[in-house]
Amino acid sequence: MTMGSFEVAALSKQFPTGPPALEDVSFRYEGSGAIGYLGPNGAGKTTTLKLLVGLLRPSRGRAFVNGIDPMDRRKDALWDVGALIETPEPYPTLNVHEALDTVGRARGLSRDDVDREIDRCHELLDLPPLGRRIGWLSKGQRQRVSLAATLMGDPTVLLLDEPTSGLDPAERVLVRRLLTGLKRDHLILMSSHQMLEVTELCDRLIFLHQGRVLLQDRAERVAERIRPRTVDVEFEHPVAADPNAVLRGIAHETQVLSERRWRIGFDGSDETRVRLLSLCQQVGPVTQFANSTLVLEEAYLELIPKSPPSA
Amino acid sequence: MTDETATGSADPEVRRVARRHISDFEQWRIVTFHQLGHYLRTNRFYGLFGFATFVSALTLAFQLDAGVATVQLQQLYRSSEYLSNFLVYTGLWVVLAAALFGGDALSVDFSTGAGYYMLVLPIRRPVLLAGRYAAATLVTVAVVGVTYVFGAAGAAYFFGLRAVPWLLLFESLGVAVVFSLAALSVAFCVSSFIRTPAAGVLFTLVALYVAFTTLEQVVELAQIEPWFSLTYAGGAMAALLDTDFIHVQAIPVGEDQYYYIWSATVIEGLEIMAAYIAFFLPLSAVLYQRKESTG
Numbered sequence: 001m002t003m004g005s006f007e008v009a010a011l012s013k014q015f016p017t018g019p020p021a022l023e024d025v026s027f028r029y030e031g032s033g034a035i036g037y038l039g040p041n042g043a044g045k046t047t048t049l050k051l052l053v054g055l056l057r058p059s060r061g062r063a064f065v066n067g068i069d070p071m072d073r074r075k076d077a078l079w080d081v082g083a084l085i086e087t088p089e090p091y092p093t094l095n096v097h098e099a100l101d102t103v104g105r106a107r108g109l110s111r112d113d114v115d116r117e118i119d120r121c122h123e124l125l126d127l128p129p130l131g132r133r134i135g136w137l138s139k140g141q142r143q144r145v146s147l148a149a150t151l152m153g154d155p156t157v158l159l160l161d162e163p164t165s166g167l168d169p170a171e172r173v174l175v176r177r178l179l180t181g182l183k184r185d186h187l188i189l190m191s192s193h194q195m196l197e198v199t200e201l202c203d204r205l206i207f208l209h210q211g212r213v214l215l216q217d218r219a220e221r222v223a224e225r226i227r228p229r230t231v232d233v234e235f236e237h238p239v240a241a242d243p244n245a246v247l248r249g250i251a252h253e254t255q256v257l258s259e260r261r262w263r264i265g266f267d268g269s270d271e272t273r274v275r276l277l278s279l280c281q282q283v284g285p286v287t288q289f290a291n292s293t294l295v296l297e298e299a300y301l302e303l304i305p306k307s308p309p310s311a
Numbered sequence: 312m313t314d315e316t317a318t319g320s321a322d323p324e325v326r327r328v329a330r331r332h333i334s335d336f337e338q339w340r341i342v343t344f345h346q347l348g349h350y351l352r353t354n355r356f357y358g359l360f361g362f363a364t365f366v367s368a369l370t371l372a373f374q375l376d377a378g379v380a381t382v383q384l385q386q387l388y389r390s391s392e393y394l395s396n397f398l399v400y401t402g403l404w405v406v407l408a409a410a411l412f413g414g415d416a417l418s419v420d421f422s423t424g425a426g427y428y429m430l431v432l433p434i435r436r437p438v439l440l441a442g443r444y445a446a447a448t449l450v451t452v453a454v455v456g457v458t459y460v461f462g463a464a465g466a467a468y469f470f471g472l473r474a475v476p477w478l479l480l481f482e483s484l485g486v487a488v489v490f491s492l493a494a495l496s497v498a499f500c501v502s503s504f505i506r507t508p509a510a511g512v513l514f515t516l517v518a519l520y521v522a523f524t525t526l527e528q529v530v531e532l533a534q535i536e537p538w539f540s541l542t543y544a545g546g547a548m549a550a551l552l553d554t555d556f557i558h559v560q561a562i563p564v565g566e567d568q569y570y571y572i573w574s575a576t577v578i579e580g581l582e583i584m585a586a587y588i589a590f591f592l593p594l595s596a597v598l599y600q601r602k603e604s605t606g
Contacts, residue, residue, distance in 0.1 A: 015605065050604055053430075053431050055426075055427075055431070055603065055604035056603045056605070057601075057603060074433070074436070075335075075433045075434065075435050076433075077433075078431065078432065078433035079332070079433045081433070083431035085431060086427045087424045087427065088424050088425075088427035088428040088431075089423055089424030089425050089427070089428060090425075091345075091348075093349050093352035093353055094345075094348055094349060094352075098345075099428075102342075102344075102345040105333075105341045106333075106338055106341050106342070106432050106433065106434055107330055107432070107433060108330040108332055108333045109328060109330055110329075113328050113330075116328070117328060146428065149428065153328060153330050154328050
């Protein structure tokens with residue numbers, strides 16, 4: 001099987017106005033797996049993906065997919081790449097089959113293989129009826145058709161920009177399962193705001209902020225570096241105690257979520273965590289004591305300042 | 312930032328589907344049919360085709376109402392004269408079709424999500440452009456063709472099937488196709504630098520119809536042949552069928568003073584059209600190739 005790869009080398013992008021959208025960004029991945037590309041809005045995630053498929057020209061540096069610069073040899077570079085960027089809109093006048101047929105045939109599939117691929121995608125993504133016009137589909141259905149178009153012909157490299165945006169929770173689960181299966185033998189670069197998605201799916205992470213890479217590492221190594229600073233406590237019975245009084249000097253902030261549930265902010269150390277649990281158990285029997293947010297969400301918040309990118 | 316290389320544990324598995332590298336020509340055919348399938352279901356096509364059919368049918372209906380003898384007299388007993396007059400609005404249909412199908416043919420990729428569907432495929436942009444150009448030409452010819460069908464039917468009815476100058480009619484249709492290619496080249500060029508589709512359509516319409524016509528009249532006042540104008544060249548479609556065609560009409564306006572009116576000859580018209588295609592189509596390709604998806 002062909003090994004996929006993508007690389008950006010000292011890549012920068014400056015639009016006519018505003019600060020640089022991307023500044024000296026470098027990374028290279030090959031083989032298989034899922035790489036999460038994280039950052040707030042305007043960080044440069046979509047810009048990077050657009051540069052990788054040649055939708056934008058770099059101001060400096062270069063981008064390569066499967067070793068080929070799309071600015072030099074577009075057709076060869078994108079031959080084994082499926083890209084879902086922004087919100088693709090197939091012509092609304094065409095039906096689902098026609099929209100996918102064009103993509104499959106343009107990627108070199110025979111008519112029979114196109115039909116097989118459409119059937120495969122229909123099954124994988126629970127596509128709407130193939131004869132239905134694109135213009136009549138819901139946003140989520142259109143997104144699934146676009147994702148199917150990305151997967152037509154089974155390209156090795158998948159560049160996905162917020163692949164689950166516009167999908168309902170059930171559709172998100174469907175797509176997450178699909179991508180989890182695909183990452184075994186595909187190389188996926190996925191930008192996302194959905195931390196659950198990233199946590200479940202990605203083996204490696206790249207954190208981007210204001211056009212610069214802040215951190216890139218294995219997901220578990222990032223998780224190790226981050227100490228979650230919020231826990232949710234659930235008691236067996238309703239408690240009347242004031243958490244501020246009980247946890248004075250240890251908790252940074254407390255919140256009563258319900259008669260049986262508290263949320264506690266603390267310094268993140270294991271020592272404090274043990275003390276918090278012990279104090280809570282003195283209030284009443286504890287049935288649950290767990291991080292209130294995902295570890296990667298904590299990492300995201302810690303790495304990326306809340307302030308918006310400077311204008 | 313340090314480069315990082317990471318190799319995942321790929322499970323070497325046989326690919327499910329076999330893909331063959333296909334030629335640009337095959338991709339051009341795929342894009343053409345894709346685009347044609349779209350155009351043929353748009354309200355623009357229904358509207359323009361319906362309008363051209365309605366106007367042609369209405370013209371024929373009035374002529375039928377007037378009767379064979381009147382029509383023959385009006386058209387100087389010549390079927391070619393009849394056809395020349397019947398097809399006088401062909402240029403307008405071409406301009407309208409070029410604006411509606413070409414005015415946003417490329418800008419649609421940068422102003423809507425259509426580009427994120429097509430431009431991420433392994434297809435060279437000039438191939439995409441060529442496919443869309445071919446599809447736009449086909450629908451334009453379909454719109455123009457309907458007037459030719461009604462014209463031919465009218466000529467056959469009023470003058471007899473044998474009297475219809477079929478060869479000239481097909482030659483005129485051929486000139487109309489070249490005129491369509493030239494008008495679409497201008498429209499594609501407009502859509503390669505104007506971002507908003509509606510503005511592209513409007514700009515093309517204004518450029519091809521209002522601007523050229525106005526400019527033609529202005530230079531004619533200065534007694535210069537408007538050889539640079541595409542709409543002037545479009546006159547060649549009817550000129551081919553006009554048995555009394557005069558390239559330069561000299562109208563006396565005083566003693567030894569004449570006011571000249573020019574009509575493009577077929578060759579001259581074809582040359583002007585070819586020049587427009589040769590200039591605007593490659594320019595569209597260059598602009599389209601360089602355009603970025605910033606939206």
